[in-house]
Amino acid sequence: MPRSEIRLLPVFAVLVLVISCAVAAPFAEASGLVSYQGKLTDASGQAVSDGLYNLSFLVYPAATGGTPLWSETGRKVQVTGGLFTVLLGEENPLPAGGFPEDAWLETRVAGTPLTPRARLSSVPWALRARSADSVSPAAAVTSVNSLKGDVTLAAGDNISLSQSGNTITLSGLSIPNPLPVSQSGAWNVGVTGTPTVRTFTQSDFIRLWPSVAAIPDDGSLYSPVFNCEGYRELRLTLVAYGVYSQMDKILVRIQMFAANSQWITVGTTDLARLTAASLMNGLVTPNPLVGFLQIPVMAPQMRIEIKNTLGFEVRMLSSSSAYLVN
Numbered sequence: 396m397p398r399s400e401i402r403l404l405p406v407f408a409v410l411v412l413v414i415s416c417a418v419a420a421p422f423a424e425a426s427g428l429v430s431y432q433g434k435l436t437d438a439s440g441q442a443v444s445d446g447l448y449n450l451s452f453l454v455y456p457a458a459t460g461g462t463p464l465w466s467e468t469g470r471k472v473q474v475t476g477g478l479f480t481v482l483l484g485e486e487n488p489l490p491a492g493g494f495p496e497d498a499w500l501e502t503r504v505a506g507t508p509l510t511p512r513a514r515l516s517s518v519p520w521a522l523r524a525r526s527a528d529s530v531s532p533a534a535a536v537t538s539v540n541s542l543k544g545d546v547t548l549a550a551g552d553n554i555s556l557s558q559s560g561n562t563i564t565l566s567g568l569s570i571p572n573p574l575p576v577s578q579s580g581a582w583n584v585g586v587t588g589t590p591t592v593r594t595f596t597q598s599d600f601i602r603l604w605p606s607v608a609a610i611p612d613d614g615s616l617y618s619p620v621f622n623c624e625g626y627r628e629l630r631l632t633l634v635a636y637g638v639y640s641q642m643d644k645i646l647v648r649i650q651m652f653a654a655n656s657q658w659i660t661v662g663t664t665d666l667a668r669l670t671a672a673s674l675m676n677g678l679v680t681p682n683p684l685v686g687f688l689q690i691p692v693m694a695p696q697m698r699i700e701i702k703n704t705l706g707f708e709v710r711m712l713s714s715s716s717a718y719l720v721n
Contacts, residue, residue, distance in 0.1 A: 429483040432638060433502060435474055442477025451503040452483055458499050458512055465490060468503075598626065598719035607636070608711045610703040616711060618699045620652070623692040626719040631699065633686040634712040635666060642667035642684070645709055646702040651694035660700075661693060683712060692719075 431452070435443045451468040455461045467487045472479050483489065499512035539546050548563065550556045555566045603618045610616045621629055639645065642665060649662040669686030690697070703709045 427484055427489055429489065430480065431483050431500070432478065432480045434477045435479065435504065436477055443474060445475050446473075447471050448474050448479070449505045450479070450481070451506070452481070453501045453503070454494060454515070455499045455501060455512065456495060456497060458514070464494060464498065594721075596625075596721045601717040601719075602713065603631075603633075603715040603717060604711060604713050606713050608713075610701060610709045610711065612703060612706055612708065614703050616701045616703075618717070621697045621717065621719060622695065623697055623719060624695050625721065626692050627721050629690040629692060629697060629717060629719055631688045631690070631717045632715060633666065633669065633688065633701070634683050634714045635686075636683045636710045636712050638682055639666075639684070639705060639709070641705060642670065644704045644706075646704065647686075647688065648700040648702060649690055650698050650700055652696040652698075653694070658698070662690075664688070 435448070437443060448471075450470050450472045451466065452470070453463040453466040453468075455463055465487065467483060467485075470481065470486065472481055494515060498515045500515055501512045502509050537543065548556055553567060557564045557566065601619065601621070604616075608616050618631075623629065633647065635645065645666040647664050647666065647669065648660045649664075650658045650660050653659045666684065666686045669688055670684050688699075701709075701711065
């Protein structure tokens with residue numbers, strides 16, 4: 396295949412962080428690697444043949460011309476279905492101070508540059524977060540009511556100050572607890588009747604799919620039927636695996652079982668609106684991506700349908716789950 400017929404569509408460039416099961420966890424020190432995914436196609440837009448390709452990656456300070464700020468050359472990269480994924484910085488460490496705000500990634504196939512260069516998103520600059528150069532005055536308390544330097548606390552009327560180590564205690568009037576109460580004659584204070592206390596209940600964990608579920612193009616995937624009697628809300632966690640540039644084409648349809656013994660759709664949303672993280676530069680999403688959905692109970696039996704209109708297969712993970720709450 397002539398080199399001039401190979402082009403790159405960059406679709407992924409994010410800083411690798413460790414998050415367990417898509418649940419927020421304390422972040423370790425930045426790994427110093429940036430995951431980058433791309434696609435090689437021929438002049439007609441078809442994916443190139445599977446195999447090892449000689450790829451080089453260079454970061455420039457401008458969209459054209461200039462001297463590289465960093466590079467990794469001559470990497471043997473496996474390409475499958477046109478797609479490849481590499482960790483930049485594995486062979487040549489990335490700059491400890493990150494890249495300037497205006498930085499562009501150029502990919503070369505067998506030495507031939509592919510154009511245009513891809514502008515790096517803001518995520519790789521998180522490498523600079525390993526250390527802080529300074530603290531902004533707005534981020535720290537530097538005065539108390541315009542007083543600066545040493546501030547003295549003074550006791551006032553009916554207030555005393557005592558210090559033990561680094562602890563300063565302010566004490567006020569000595570008021571007995573409980574307060575003494577005196578009364579003459581008969582009196583009664585109370586509450587009549589039986590108060591109503593709402594008891595919170597939650598269903599057991601409901602796994603939506605026993606294993607990874609693939610949804611073909613223009614296909615649908617249905618959840619189990621939820622028996623909603625006695626509950627007020629259905630809460631779902633939807634987990635998809637893959638890098639999708641148009642999550643709004645992964646539709647989530649809310650359905651209920653109607654009196655005419657048919658399932659009817661009462662609402663539609665999509666994974667783009669359900670995910671906690673937004674699209675990066677309108678191109679890519681986290682992998683895996685996680686969406687959260689809370690649905691009021693509208694019928695004794697409900698379910699959801701996931702409709703794939705992306706144009707290629709979508710995979711939903713078995714960690715997708717649901718709860719019913721009252």
